[in-house]
Amino acid sequence: MKKVYIETMGCQMNKSDTERMLGMLSHFGYEEVENPKSADLLMVNTCSIRQLSEDKAYSLIGVWGKWKQENNPDLKIGFCGCVAQQKAEKLFKRAPYVDFVLGTHNIYKLPEIIKAVENGEKVCECTETHKTEDTRGFGIKRVKSVNAWVNITEGCNNFCTYCIVPYTRGRERSRLPEVIIQEAKDALAEGHKEITLLGQNVDSYGKDFKDKNYRLADLLRDLNALDGDFRIRFVTSYPTDITDELIRTVVELDKVCEYFHIPMQSGSTEVLKKMNRRYTREEYGAIVKKVRDMVPDVTITSDFIAGFPGETEEQFEETLTAIDEFELDYCNVAAYSPREKTVAAKWVDKFIPEDVKDERFQRLNKKVQENCLKSNLKYVGREMEILVESFYERSGKLINTGKTRNNKTVHVPYDKDLTGQFVNVKITGAKTWYLNGEVTKILRH
Ligand code: SF4
Numbered sequence: 001m002k003k004v005y006i007e008t009m010g011c012q013m014n015k016s017d018t019e020r021m022l023g024m025l026s027h028f029g030y031e032e033v034e035n036p037k038s039a040d041l042l043m044v045n046t047c048s049i050r051q052l053s054e055d056k057a058y059s060l061i062g063v064w065g066k067w068k069q070e071n072n073p074d075l076k077i078g079f080c081g082c083v084a085q086q087k088a089e090k091l092f093k094r095a096p097y098v099d100f101v102l103g104t105h106n107i108y109k110l111p112e113i114i115k116a117v118e119n120g121e122k123v124c125e126c127t128e129t130h131k132t133e134d135t136r137g138f139g140i141k142r143v144k145s146v147n148a149w150v151n152i153t154e155g156c157n158n159f160c161t162y163c164i165v166p167y168t169r170g171r172e173r174s175r176l177p178e179v180i181i182q183e184a185k186d187a188l189a190e191g192h193k194e195i196t197l198l199g200q201n202v203d204s205y206g207k208d209f210k211d212k213n214y215r216l217a218d219l220l221r222d223l224n225a226l227d228g229d230f231r232i233r234f235v236t237s238y239p240t241d242i243t244d245e246l247i248r249t250v251v252e253l254d255k256v257c258e259y260f261h262i263p264m265q266s267g268s269t270e271v272l273k274k275m276n277r278r279y280t281r282e283e284y285g286a287i288v289k290k291v292r293d294m295v296p297d298v299t300i301t302s303d304f305i306a307g308f309p310g311e312t313e314e315q316f317e318e319t320l321t322a323i324d325e326f327e328l329d330y331c332n333v334a335a336y337s338p339r340e341k342t343v344a345a346k347w348v349d350k351f352i353p354e355d356v357k358d359e360r361f362q363r364l365n366k367k368v369q370e371n372c373l374k375s376n377l378k379y380v381g382r383e384m385e386i387l388v389e390s391f392y393e394r395s396g397k398l399i400n401t402g403k404t405r406n407n408k409t410v411h412v413p414y415d416k417d418l419t420g421q422f423v424n425v426k427i428t429g430a431k432t433w434y435l436n437g438e439v440t441k442i443l444r445h
Contacts, residue, residue, distance in 0.1 A: 004030040005039035007060060010047025012198055012235075013169070014081055016149045017107055018045050021080070022141035024110050032141065036064070041076045041114075046083035048164050050337040054083050058094070065097035076117050078102060082168035086341070088126040098122075104154075104169050105129045111138075128170050140183065146194055146389045146420055148187035152180055152219065153199030158238065160265070161276045161343035162305065162336065165200055174205050177219055181226070188228050193387055193420055195223065197234040203241040217249040224253040229422065231387060231405065235261045239287050240279050247294045258295050259407040262288065263303035267322030268315035271308055276343070281322060288326045299375070299406040301330040306364045307357030308336045309350035316360050320367050329375040331368045335361040369432050376430035379408065383426050383440060386410050388418040401434075409434040418442070 004025050008018040021043070022032055033039050042064050046057040061079060068075040076099045079091050085103030092098060099117045102110065103126035113123045142148055155170040156163075184195050197219070199205060206215040216234065223232055232255045239262050250256050262284075266272050269280040279287075288300055304319055323331060335357045338345035352360075386402035393399070400418045401411050402425075411434055412425050418439075425437035 001031045002029050002040045003033045003038055004041040004043065005033050005036040006043045006045060007036070008045045009053050009057060010045075010049060010082065012149055013151070013200075014045050014047060015143070016151050016198060017081070017104065019140045019142050019149075020107055020138075021045070021110055024108075024138040025114070026141055027138050028111055028114055030114075037067070040074070041078065043078040043080055046079065046081035048082040048086060048168055048339065050334075050339075052337075057083055061095050061098060065095060068097050076100075078113075078117075080107075082164070085126050085168045086164075089124050092122065092124070100124070101126060103127075139186070142187065142190065142192070146192065146387060147196055148184075148190075148192035148194070149196050149198050150180055150183050150187065151175060151199065152197045152202060152205050152216075152234075156200040157204075158201065158278075159276060159343075161274065162308065162339070162345075164339040164342055167341050169200070172201065172204065172208060174208050177214055177222065180219065181222055184223055185226060188226065188230055191420065193229070193422075194231040194233065197223075197232070199234075200236060201238040201241055202234045203237045203243070203246055215243075215246075217243070217245050220246075220249050220253055220256055224255045230255060232256045233259055233407075237262045239264070239277075239284050242287055242291065244290075244294075247291055251295055257405045257407065258298040259301075259405070260291055260295075260298060261301045261303075262291075264322060264326075264328075265303060265305055266308060266311070266315070267304075267319035268311070271311055271315050271318075274310065274344075275305075275308060281318065285322075285326050288328075292327075297406050299329045299408065300326075301332075301407075302326075302328045303332045303334075304364060306333060306335050306360040307352040309338075309344050309347040309352065311336075311352060311360075316363075319364065323367050323371055327375070328371060330372050331364075333361065333364045333368060373430065373432045376408065376432070376435055379404075379427045379435055380430050381427060383424055384408075384410070384437075385443065386412070386423055386425050386437070388421050388423055390419055391417045404435075410437045411435070412437045412439050414439050 006018050008014050044057050047053040064077050078100045079098050080102040084101045091101045100113050100123040105128055106125045109125050116123050153174050155172045156165045157172045159166050203216050264284050384404045386404050388400045388402035391398055391400045397413050399411050400414050422443040424441040426440050427435050427437045429436040
């Protein structure tokens, strides 16, 4: 067997692509190794959301290039993912030791690329496509985990002014339901207990199907009908694409969990407009309220950006009040980072000074922490079902950690590893990022 090492940067979408690439490579005699020094093929799957991540990828291949030049001329190096999609051939100039550049649109071409590279060719495959990639037949080499991620859409049509995704992942394409359902079946057969459907905007799934009217709610129904004890989640939702039918489906289906991730990005309607988000503060609030009213015990999480170009102190404070007003249970926060090609990156004269941006980022983090604790405290004393994901040892005791249906992490001491089991727990305490509990009943495997 030849050996491959893949360094994956960035979001879950990239991690999912890596699992797909490893699946293909295993058909061509490659096994994954953890030590890059022992590999015949080194690949980096890059992220271009922030400059820091892009720089990290360049510095990593710099090290690999040295290994190749000094000790191992047969070593093959591949540069993949979002930065590859943007830079294409330019990468060869910057890093002549790279053997292939593979963007996000053509992952299914990896086998032919590897063949060409093994024959000494240099390959760049970054053509934009409007089709969904299809790597059926190669399988997916999933990370050993209770949860399996299944992509349902690729790309995005929204062109938020700060976001690079439409440029790196192209226009939105929905994957065929039969392909998704087969991938879910395979994951369940491998022992995964949770399927998370993944896409930039999962709730616009199916909008591009010309020959059928089949949307996310239909897909959830078909997946829910599969045999077995498992849970279903989906991320990420674009606020105005969430339909009443989708919310009703979540309530109706027993395997679909009560969890919505609905990025708001800013609490100020003026900033939202500049971000090209297609809703106002009030409209976002109304959607969140509707989800809360219809789905008992739902957890709603969000994303926010601090220091978007031109954001005033008052507008930033609207973000802080939105987190309170809409009782957001948890939020990912980031300081604005300009990305080449995006509209907002050109508004240099409106850029917020780094120290102000940083200070807003810290205040935003503090607000998120406060609200997260408030949200967790609601559950103390309740009995909840968790799916155990892993365990660790503390002071000689085994602690299992799992997630409730509504995505709260719970730590429970127990004398056995319960990974992969559904367990009832009594919540005994709340911390900022997790709950403590004790096992009341082992439900089922
Ligand atoms: S919805 Fe906006 S932020 Fe999300 S991926 Fe699309 S362009 Fe980027």
